[in-house]
Amino acid sequence: MSTDAIKLMINGVGHSVAGVTAGTTLLTVLREKLALTGAKRGCNQGVCGACTVMVDGAPMRSCLSLAANCTDQDITTVEGLALDGALSSVQQEFVSGNAVQCGFCSPGIMISAHALLRGNRALTAEEVRAGLSGNLCRCSGYKKIVEAIVKASETRP
Amino acid sequence: MSSLDTTETGVGTSLPRADARDKVTGRAQYIADMVRPGMLYAAIHGSTVAHARIKGYDCNEALAVPGVACVLTGKDFPDGRMGAFIKDEHAIAKDKVRYLGEPVAVVAAEDESTARRAAALVRMEYEDLPVVATPEEAMADGAAVVHEGLTDYFKVFPVICGGNIASETSIEEGDVESAWDDCDIIVEGEFETPAQAHLSIEPVGALAEIDAEGRVTLWSANQSVFRVQANVCESLQLPMSKLRSLTPKVGAGFGNKMEPHVQPLVVQLALKTGRPVKLILNRVEDFEIVRARHPFKIRCKTGARKDGTLVARELEAILDCGAYGDDSPGVLGYSLLMSRGPYRIPNCRCHGKLVYTNRMRFGAFRGFGNPQVTFATEQQLDEIAELLGIDSFDLREKNIMQPGDRWFGGGEVASNGLAECLGKAKAASDWRAAGTRAPTTSGTRRALGVAACAHISGLLGTGAIVRLLEDGSVVLNTGAVDIGQGSDTVLTQMCASTLKVPADRVAIASPDTDGSPYNWGTTASRVTYTTGRSVVAASEVVAGQIKQQASEIFECAVEDLELRDGGRVGIVGVPDRELTYFEISARAHWAAGGPIVGSDTWVFDQPSVDPKRAVATGLPFPQIGVYSFGCLVVAVEIDETTGKTEVTDVWSAMDVGKAINPGSVEGQIEGGFVQGMGFALTEEMVFDGPRLVNPSMLDYKVPTTLDSPLEIESIIVEAAEPDGPFGAKGVGEVGLVPVPAAIANAVAAATRCRQRRLPIIPERVLNGMLEQSVEN
Numbered sequence: 001m002s003t004d005a006i007k008l009m010i011n012g013v014g015h016s017v018a019g020v021t022a023g024t025t026l027l028t029v030l031r032e033k034l035a036l037t038g039a040k041r042g043c044n045q046g047v048c049g050a051c052t053v054m055v056d057g058a059p060m061r062s063c064l065s066l067a068a069n070c071t072d073q074d075i076t077t078v079e080g081l082a083l084d085g086a087l088s089s090v091q092q093e094f095v096s097g098n099a100v101q102c103g104f105c106s107p108g109i110m111i112s113a114h115a116l117l118r119g120n121r122a123l124t125a126e127e128v129r130a131g132l133s134g135n136l137c138r139c140s141g142y143k144k145i146v147e148a149i150v151k152a153s154e155t156r157p
Numbered sequence: 158m159s160s161l162d163t164t165e166t167g168v169g170t171s172l173p174r175a176d177a178r179d180k181v182t183g184r185a186q187y188i189a190d191m192v193r194p195g196m197l198y199a200a201i202h203g204s205t206v207a208h209a210r211i212k213g214y215d216c217n218e219a220l221a222v223p224g225v226a227c228v229l230t231g232k233d234f235p236d237g238r239m240g241a242f243i244k245d246e247h248a249i250a251k252d253k254v255r256y257l258g259e260p261v262a263v264v265a266a267e268d269e270s271t272a273r274r275a276a277a278l279v280r281m282e283y284e285d286l287p288v289v290a291t292p293e294e295a296m297a298d299g300a301a302v303v304h305e306g307l308t309d310y311f312k313v314f315p316v317i318c319g320g321n322i323a324s325e326t327s328i329e330e331g332d333v334e335s336a337w338d339d340c341d342i343i344v345e346g347e348f349e350t351p352a353q354a355h356l357s358i359e360p361v362g363a364l365a366e367i368d369a370e371g372r373v374t375l376w377s378a379n380q381s382v383f384r385v386q387a388n389v390c391e392s393l394q395l396p397m398s399k400l401r402s403l404t405p406k407v408g409a410g411f412g413n414k415m416e417p418h419v420q421p422l423v424v425q426l427a428l429k430t431g432r433p434v435k436l437i438l439n440r441v442e443d444f445e446i447v448r449a450r451h452p453f454k455i456r457c458k459t460g461a462r463k464d465g466t467l468v469a470r471e472l473e474a475i476l477d478c479g480a481y482g483d484d485s486p487g488v489l490g491y492s493l494l495m496s497r498g499p500y501r502i503p504n505c506r507c508h509g510k511l512v513y514t515n516r517m518r519f520g521a522f523r524g525f526g527n528p529q530v531t532f533a534t535e536q537q538l539d540e541i542a543e544l545l546g547i548d549s550f551d552l553r554e555k556n557i558m559q560p561g562d563r564w565f566g567g568g569e570v571a572s573n574g575l576a577e578c579l580g581k582a583k584a585a586s587d588w589r590a591a592g593t594r595a596p597t598t599s600g601t602r603r604a605l606g607v608a609a610c611a612h613i614s615g616l617l618g619t620g621a622i623v624r625l626l627e628d629g630s631v632v633l634n635t636g637a638v639d640i641g642q643g644s645d646t647v648l649t650q651m652c653a654s655t656l657k658v659p660a661d662r663v664a665i666a667s668p669d670t671d672g673s674p675y676n677w678g679t680t681a682s683r684v685t686y687t688t689g690r691s692v693v694a695a696s697e698v699v700a701g702q703i704k705q706q707a708s709e710i711f712e713c714a715v716e717d718l719e720l721r722d723g724g725r726v727g728i729v730g731v732p733d734r735e736l737t738y739f740e741i742s743a744r745a746h747w748a749a750g751g752p753i754v755g756s757d758t759w760v761f762d763q764p765s766v767d768p769k770r771a772v773a774t775g776l777p778f779p780q781i782g783v784y785s786f787g788c789l790v791v792a793v794e795i796d797e798t799t800g801k802t803e804v805t806d807v808w809s810a811m812d813v814g815k816a817i818n819p820g821s822v823e824g825q826i827e828g829g830f831v832q833g834m835g836f837a838l839t840e841e842m843v844f845d846g847p848r849l850v851n852p853s854m855l856d857y858k859v860p861t862t863l864d865s866p867l868e869i870e871s872i873i874v875e876a877a878e879p880d881g882p883f884g885a886k887g888v889g890e891v892g893l894v895p896v897p898a899a900i901a902n903a904v905a906a907a908t909r910c911r912q913r914r915l916p917i918i919p920e921r922v923l924n925g926m927l928e929q930s931v932e933n
Contacts (some may be wrong), residue, residue: 041360045853098174
């Protein structure tokens with residue numbers, strides 16, 4: 001069942017990953033082969049959004065993405081968001097705005113938020129609500145999460 | 158973070174979480190992220206029948222799968238039983254299975270998919286027994302008995318039980334029978350609430366390894382490293398000293414991770430294989446075999462005089478226990494203790510039964526039975542208000558407990574901010590003008606609804622150890638697991654403020670049964686109040702030792718010394734006579750007095766029942782807690798075509814004694830609201846007989862961003878608890894308690910049709926509106 005090693009570009013770094021079968025998901029490769037455990041397995045069926053990663057600039061469920069299909073794509077995980085250790089504006093707003101509780105959904109929400117912020121303009125709360133509707137959070141009630149992303153969209157350089 | 162002044166990081170500030178950077182960068186390690194050298198992965202073979210005797214196992218096929226290290230069945234486990242109140246549960250099914258999915262065999266293999274494949278190949282031979290899927294079936298004459306050995310099980314309190322009745326509780330104050338004659342009106346009704354899934358986004362899991370001496374180290378997603386230790390050691394008959402329980406970050410707990418889940422299974426696999434073993438449940442398993450909120454059936458009757466004075470209440474509750482006792486006797490007793498609500502009702506009688514069935518175990522879930530009874534009792538207050546033509550707020554204000562009043566059962570209440578909660582929620586929501594406000598969209602009906610409530614924080618044993626390190630910085634160790642609600646930060650702030658150091662100079666130790674003082678658990682809204690008290694007390698011991706050292710150096714009296722901001726000790730009135738904690742601690746470590754360590758332990762010991770005022774039987778906890786209060790107003794808009802209810806605005810006023818970290822208090826109120834809104838409007842674990850038919854996030858609907866109102870106004874009320882740390886009491890649960898009731902009251906106001914069954918789905922609302930239009 002094993003295929004040849006596949007090449008993946010993750011957070012700007014090339015990886016050669018062996019032992020990937022046709023059915024191996026990107027989430028499994030990230031977590032179990034590359035020790036990138038930021039993306040979480042919450043439901044493994046594409047509902048909770050905790051496994052969200054960015055693929056060519058768009059948020060994608062890594063639990064529903066086959067790793068072998070991602071070879072020519074630019075993948076960003078939560079580990080790739082804080083450049084040189086400096087938090088991104090949205091990460092900083094989550095920290096200072098008390099928008100993080102248990103943190104299990106946070107990696108997926110960080111990715112969805114970064115995807116929303118790519119438009120490079122101030123976002124309304126309604127836009128953020130719509131953009132985050134695929135990320136479940138059971139702790140926060142979402143209010144502080146939406147506020148943090150709106151604020152990040154207004155204050156980033 | 159740079160060192161900030163104490164006043165910028167201490168009690169009363171919204172200090173960011175100590176672990177927030179770890180969590181937003183993906184570095185935080187949860188149980189599923191952990192790997193140990195040589196680790197095996199485990200999988201469960203769950204029962205395919207709901208009630209049966211186990212006649213035989215065939216593990217040969219599973220064992221033949223390449224990569225399988227071990228297959229264990231009930232025969233390979235010791236005979237110990239665990240359970241918070243009734244010791245009725247083995248680590249794995251032995252002799253008998255009692256619910257679908259109950260673990261009957263476990264496999265450890267070199268990787269997860271091999272373990273799962275092999276687990277599916279275990280063959281079982283069962284002798285089917287009649288299934289009792291509901292409390293009604295289980296209480297019927299001649300019903301099959303779920304636990305034949307119930308009478309002989311060890312119990313931690315005098316449980317009233319027999320047949321399939323796991324526990325029976327009653328509380329009575331006043332004279333209910335004759336009080337009905339004093340009532341001008343009486344409302345009576347039946348209410349029903351379904352099972353709710355906790356649905357932590359993190360599924361449960363555990364990892365165990367043993368050393369060469371056979372001592373176990375166990376990491377798991379949990380709410381109490383100490384309850385994990387106790388449950389594993391009871392069920393596997395291990396001395397507690399042979400097991401060390403630790404915790405990684407926990408991806409939320411709402412009661413689901415308080416008592417055991419898979420910990421005993423991985424420990425036994427590790428003991429048998431000698432290798433580390435990890436087991437993480439998938440989402441379906443997490444739905445089916447961990448635990449959920451109890452389904453309640455409630456019959457409630459409330460009477461009042463014409464002027465609105467409440468006179469009498471009677472409440473009867475039937476709880477589906479599921480197959481094992483778990484926390485259920487506590488939930489029954491607590492729900493009954495809450496059944497009078499925060500009101501003066503002089504005659505009140507409540508009674509409840511907890512019934513074993515062949516369903517998954519039900520257990521603790523944020524609110525602990527209180528949201529269910531409040532759903533009934535707060536709706537009846539609105540029914541009375543409507544019948545008497547009295548405003549809902551006026552009726553409540555007329556009847557609320559006043560400062561100094563005792564709780565139902567006779568327990569003392571030292572702080573009571575309920576009147577302020579009502580006043581502030583009413584003002585913020587502009588309640589009086591509610592009727593004049595039009596819906597935001599046409600074709601909808603808009604109305605407000607209100608509910609008041611109270612909840613405890615307290616229970617059982619707690620401790621703290623505070624150590625001053627050589628350089629004058631501090632390590633705090635409490636054993637309380639931060640499950641995401643932020644207790645590590647709150648406890649750090651309390652320690653920092655007591656010692657007058659910036660919060661970033663206090664490290665908090667991760668809970669460890671080897672090194673932390675006992676902590677019963679992160680449950681019962683208790684950590685801020687109970688553990689906080691120990692943190693303050695232990696910090697004060699350290700402060701005393703610092704002053705003792707300084708008094709010897711300055712040759713002055715201890716009473717003449719004060720702690721100063723930034724971590725210094727000086728002589729009162731002499732600004733330049735002071736020493737840093739570094740200077741003090743260095744002397745203590747190397748010259749005189751010994752390293753500075755403060756500790757404190759205590760157990761909550763205030764009686765809940767006064768036998769002179771009330772008669773209680775079968776109540777599991779004689780000493781329960783101090784009281785937080787709350788009042789919630791919601792605005793709903795109901796689509797007249799579809800019957801769908803949307804909550805548009807929320808005003809939640811909660812009396813928390815003192816907000817140690819206001820941002821985190823808001824987080825609890827907002828998160829509790831939305832979880833309660835899910836319970837009210839969309840969430841239901843649907844059973845077909847004993848089988849859960851919707852064990853997936855696709856079919857079980859929790860609120861998303863689009864379902865959740867952003868207009869949630871958290872109003873913090875601070876009626877200081879005299880013995881609370883800085884006056885604080887708990888906030889973890891109280892915000893959820895009134896949610897289903899307030900939403901139901903708003904729905905009734907909008908539709909003129911009362912919903913007595915949760916969830917309030919569009920179909921039920923639409924049917925209610927249609928019946929109204931037919932009648933009119």
